[in-house]
Amino acid sequence: MLTTVTLIKGDGIGPEITESVKRIFAAAEVPIQWEEENAGQTTLAEVGELIPNSLIESIKRNKVALKGPLTTPVGKGFKSVNVQLRQIFDLYQNVRPCVTTEGVQSKFTDVNLVIFRENTEGLYAGLEYFDERLQIADSISRITWAGSYRIVKASFEYAKKHGCKKVTLVHKANILKNAGMLFLKAGEQISKEFPEIEFDNKIVDNMCMQLVLKPQQFDVIVATNLFGDILSDLCAGLVGGLGLVAGANIGDEVAIFEAVHGTAPDIAGQGKANPTALLRSAVMMLHHMGLKDHARRIDRAIDETLKIREQCTGDLGGNASTQQYTDYVIEKLQN
Missing domain, CATH: 3.40.718.10 (Isopropylmalate Dehydrogenase)
Structure with missing residues (x-):
């Protein structure tokens, strides 16, 4: 039986790193299905709303969401999308583990x-x-x-x-x-x-x-x-920067897991984005959902990939593109 999770792709590099998560979850045969919604600058341009009602309803239904980085337009009177989501769903716990990773310079x-x-x-x-x-x-x-x-x-x-x-x-x-x-x-x-x-x-x-x-x-x-x-x-x-750490916003009924870094519009669409933070947030999400075996398996694959500098993205001193990094993690899943 598949569990439905709301997926918010986000702005900037968001679509690239969420695609990485989707590919790795599919390779690991994680028993979830994605219900894709969005928020932020992209939806403001497309539908005239920062937080569409369809997104709110999706999260209410599914109780769990994975969110890429979002942009709130500055200087136009808009309240932060992230703050609004936390207040709408009373997500009073912001939880962020920070752990040293072998192979990552810190x-x-x-x-x-x-x-x-x-x-x-x-x-x-x-x-x-x-x-x-x-x-x-x-x-x-x-x-x-x-x-x-x-x-x-x-x-x-x-x-x-x-x-x-x-x-x-x-x-x-x-x-x-x-x-x-x-x-x-x-x-x-x-x-x-x-x-x-x-x-x-x-x-x-x-x-x-x-x-x-x-x-x-x-x-x-x-x-x-x-x-x-x-x-x-x-x-x-x-421990190496925002590109490595997971984040979660947890309430009594709803939990939204997120990459804590920004949208990095300067590299969006160039295949340079590091998906590790969102991947680790997704692993936190799996633990929260009780899918601990899948979480541990993906976590090990991420750690094994990060041990090899050449397989890391440029921000970690490697040469891999977002897609290549994703391929390496999938390869480790199959070992």
Whole structure:
């Protein structure tokens, strides 16, 4: 029996890297079928909407989606497509594993951590006001107990399920006396429910320093929206960049898995795009769906391909095109 998954090709290099995923999934005989929709700049030009209703209905039906990178037009008053999807479906967990990969050059070895970023509140809640007369802009960071509690609880549950030893909560409670302290208190309360897991907290500026000094000391990191956004890109840099790391937006009913990098319009259509981030996001999706054997098989094929520099795309120092890289991964599946 096939499970239907919504596939959002995206803009720029999106169609190329989603095609790579489709080919590899077909070769691995993954028991899903794709329901293709789109959003972003492409659909705005084609149908006059950034997020077509047909996409919303598809995700509601299927509960799981895989999304390529999207473009929200800048300076035209449009709200981010990614932020809107997270808020429409209450995808409060932004989960991004950052793991060292053999064969990929990076500044560190033995990094294996995951960021849990609260995805619906904070400075991205959309509470912005502008006084035209005085030229003053206000952005309100809304932190709620309910929002803090559920993201911290999710991070501890993940740690327990995956055998992680420590959860580190990141905050700025020394300055943000109310918002920061609310998030910190949620962590302190929830940690009592998981006595087998070490809990500590770090002020965000110190956390950035610690990550670039010794990232191996961290397992699971949980943070508010803005801090999590910044830290997740920092951690991607520790293991080779955004072209390698997976991303997921997870709620209680719906999950959307995505490549976290941009649309790279400068190389779109040239066969230069690296599909690894979207592939790894798709592997996360398979784990979420319970298709763990297929997930592990594809993950191994990706790792074996990345070990050989010549088989990597140009951004990783290789010579392979997007299609050739895909062929190499498929070849490893058959070994």
